[in-house]
Every structure is written in C-alpha cells, then in structure tokens.
Amino acid sequence: MAPARPLAALLIALLPAAGLLPVPSRAAPPAGTTVLDPVQVQAFVAHVQPAGDSCTVTDAVSGTDTDQSTGPSVDVVATDTGEAQSPLPGDDVDLEGSARATVGSSLVGEVRTLTVRAALDVAALPRTGASACQVAVAGQVATSAALELAVAGWVTLTATADGPAGVGIQVDGDAHDLVLTLTSSASESRVRAFLEAGQYLVRTQASARSPEASGGGGRVASTVMTTVRVVPPGRALAAAGGTKRIATLPxxxxxxxxxxxxxxxxxVAGARTAVLxxxxxxxxxxxGPKPGDVVTLRTLPVRAPLTLSVTARGRATSRSYEACAPV
Incomplete structure (x- = not known):
C-alpha cells in the first residue's frame, strides 16, 4: 500500500499528539471477501495559543480518547474544560471543548457502508465580553479504516456539516487515491470513483475551532457526517421499493x-399489461401478464447508474443499481 498522504491543508491542524497511531494488525478476511472495517477512532480537544501571547493558561484543555477495536460500532468521547488569564485584573477566559465520534460499519446486500458522526463543541468565553488573550479551543475527530476490495467497485465519499467545520475523507491505495474536502458551513460534498481491487487505507477527519477570546470569543458547535460506501459493479443499491408483489427485481x-x-x-394477476x-x-x-412470467431485459445502458421499474394495475415497484463500469 502507498504511504498515507496528509489530508487537505484546509483542515484545522491540532497538536501532533492528535495524529492517528499506527494501524493495528488485523486478521486476514476470507478469500474473495471485500472488507470495510474501522480500525482506529480518535477524539481530541485542546486549547490553541499563539507564541508570544501574554496570557497564562491556568487550566489547560487537553483530552484524547482512542479506540482501536475492529468491531462494527465504536463510540469515543474527549471532553475537557479549562481557564486562561491575562495580566489585566479580572480578564479571565473560560475554555470548553468536546469531541465525540460515533462510527459504524454495515453490510446490506452487497453494499458496505462506513459512517462517522462527529459532534464537535468548542468555546473560548471571556467573562468580561472581550479579552487580551488570543487563546481559542479546537476539537477534532479522526478515524482510519481498512478497505480491502476483493473485486473492482464503486466507492462514494459523502460529507455533510451543519455548522463551521473542516472535513476531509481520503482513500489511499497503490493504484488510486481519492480525496474529498468540505470547508463551508451547512453544506454537502460528494465524490465517486471506480477503484481497482486491492488494499486501501481510508481516513476521515473533522475539525472545528472557536473564535479567539481577543475577538470576543464565542462557541462553535458542528455535527459532521462522513460516509464511505462501497458497491460492486451492477449491484442493487437497496431493496426494491413500491409494491413488491408486482415483480421480483434482481x-x-x-x-x-x-x-x-x-x-x-x-x-400482475388480472392486469392488461405490465410495463417494464x-x-x-x-x-x-x-x-396479459401472469404471475411467474420471467422477462429478460436486454441491451440495457449498464455503464451508468440505472433504475428498473415494473408497473401494472396502477401499482409499481422499482430498484436502483450501480453502474457496471466507468464510461
């Protein structure tokens, strides 16, 4: 596997201690099995203070929680409070930081999904409304996951944030790299690519930083959702919808x-026609369709995502599929 590359520089950099630890060794999956499993989850909060700031952090904000289990669900929380004081009488700043990561992996049919929910809440709150202190508080959630593609397939990365945050997802492999970044508030970003079979390292990161106390301070709260979805070529994305008694879709x-x-x-019993x-x-x-009739649809446009549907007697069922190969 190629060396892991840094996430986009747009993301908020915290202290070096916030970096992910080496990925632990894992038991090999059965041959021919595609795997997407979290291997490490870390939540981190810290105060941020520029060199030369005259304030003294009397109670530092510093919290880290890490889980290296390989189970289907992981939940880690880092939270801490602190205080900063300037040389001016009564110029005190309350510091608060909380970062929570909830990670889950699922398999529905042949669709594998890794979901990371990061809840970030950071604040630098001057008690007098303004402060000489330049201190702020930052929080970060970082994860790594092992992706082993037994066959080539589609990988879709999605990120959403309901508040100010820096978000990144990166997939590193020998033959292909895939990167998604999101930096604006209350927005969504998505990228999709066809990856060859092989081993990949998936990393996600979500970061938030409070305003500096010297500017009046304040609180930043953001919930970030990042999703990695892996689908083999041509597979159904979900179960069929609508009236399933109309037909069984593959x-x-x-x-x-x-x-x-x-x-x-x-x-379809009693229907004059069934429209596919x-x-x-x-x-x-x-x-004159009859229950049990088998219909083969040929020359379908399978090189693009496709939805099949069957309608009879005013009722319909449908199912959507991933593309068979890139155009």
Missing part, C-alpha cells in the same frame, strides 16, 4: 450481457 444486473431478469409477481422501464424509458410491455 439483486444485480448481468454486466457481461447488459441485461436483467425480472420475475412477475402475484400483483429502465432509466425511465419503456423497454418492454408484456400483454
């Missing part, structure tokens, strides 16, 4: 033949 497209096999269900659509376009109309 769990995957036939990428080699650009086709899909659909079995009509009890819901691909990407919103009618590709087959079955007249």
């Amino acid at each position: 769990a995957a497209l036939d990428c080699d033949r650009s086709s899909a096999v659909v079995r009509l269900g009890r819901g 659509r691909a990407g919103g376009r009618t590709v087959r109309t079955v007249r």
Whole structure:
C-alpha cells in the first residue's frame, strides 16, 4: 500500500499528539471477501495559543480518547474544560471543548457502508465580553479504516456539516487515491470513483475551532457526517421499493450481457399489461401478464447508474443499481 498522504491543508491542524497511531494488525478476511472495517477512532480537544501571547493558561484543555477495536460500532468521547488569564485584573477566559465520534460499519446486500458522526463543541468565553488573550479551543475527530476490495467497485465519499467545520475523507491505495474536502458551513460534498481491487487505507477527519477570546470569543458547535460506501459493479443499491408483489427485481444486473431478469409477481394477476422501464424509458410491455412470467431485459445502458421499474394495475415497484463500469 502507498504511504498515507496528509489530508487537505484546509483542515484545522491540532497538536501532533492528535495524529492517528499506527494501524493495528488485523486478521486476514476470507478469500474473495471485500472488507470495510474501522480500525482506529480518535477524539481530541485542546486549547490553541499563539507564541508570544501574554496570557497564562491556568487550566489547560487537553483530552484524547482512542479506540482501536475492529468491531462494527465504536463510540469515543474527549471532553475537557479549562481557564486562561491575562495580566489585566479580572480578564479571565473560560475554555470548553468536546469531541465525540460515533462510527459504524454495515453490510446490506452487497453494499458496505462506513459512517462517522462527529459532534464537535468548542468555546473560548471571556467573562468580561472581550479579552487580551488570543487563546481559542479546537476539537477534532479522526478515524482510519481498512478497505480491502476483493473485486473492482464503486466507492462514494459523502460529507455533510451543519455548522463551521473542516472535513476531509481520503482513500489511499497503490493504484488510486481519492480525496474529498468540505470547508463551508451547512453544506454537502460528494465524490465517486471506480477503484481497482486491492488494499486501501481510508481516513476521515473533522475539525472545528472557536473564535479567539481577543475577538470576543464565542462557541462553535458542528455535527459532521462522513460516509464511505462501497458497491460492486451492477449491484442493487437497496431493496426494491413500491409494491413488491408486482415483480421480483434482481439483486444485480448481468454486466457481461447488459441485461436483467425480472420475475412477475402475484400483483400482475388480472392486469392488461405490465410495463417494464429502465432509466425511465419503456423497454418492454408484456400483454396479459401472469404471475411467474420471467422477462429478460436486454441491451440495457449498464455503464451508468440505472433504475428498473415494473408497473401494472396502477401499482409499481422499482430498484436502483450501480453502474457496471466507468464510461
């Protein structure tokens, strides 16, 4: 695996101690199995003070919580409070920091998802409304996960934040790197790529920093959601929706033949027609459909994400699929 590269410089840098520890060794998965498991989660809070600041931090903010378990769910919390004082009488600043990481991994069908929720709450609060102190408080959540692709597949990175935060997701591998950054408040960013089979290191980071006390201080609270989703080519993204009695839609497209096999269900009994659509376009109309009829849809546009649907008697069922290969 290629050496891990730093996340975008736009992210807030904390103390060196906040860096992730070396990734622990893991038991090898069964042959042919794609793996996406968290291996380390860290939450960190600290006060930030520029060199030359005349204030004294009498009670430092410094907290770290780390979990290196490889279970499907991890929850770590770092929280601390402190105080800073300037040489001016009564010029005191209350410092508060909290960072919580909740990490979960799931497998639904053949879709693997790693979700990281970072709750960040940092504050530098002058007791007099303004301060000579330049101190601030920063919080960070950082995770690493092992991604082992048994076959080439689609990897989608998504990040959302409901407040000011620096967010990054990075996937490092021998043949491909994938990076997503998010720096604006209350926004969302997404990137998607087709990665070859192999071993990758997935890292996520979410950071927030309070205003400096010298500018009046204040509190910053942000909830950040980062998601890594891995889908093999042509696989269904979720279970079928709508009236499932109409038809059974396949769990995957036939990428080699650009086709899909659909079995009509009890819901078509008595219908004059059953209309099958691909990407919103009618590709087959079955007249006098009967439960159990098998319909093969051919020459489908499988090189792009695709939704199949079947409609009969005013009811419909549908299912969406990942693309079979990049265009």
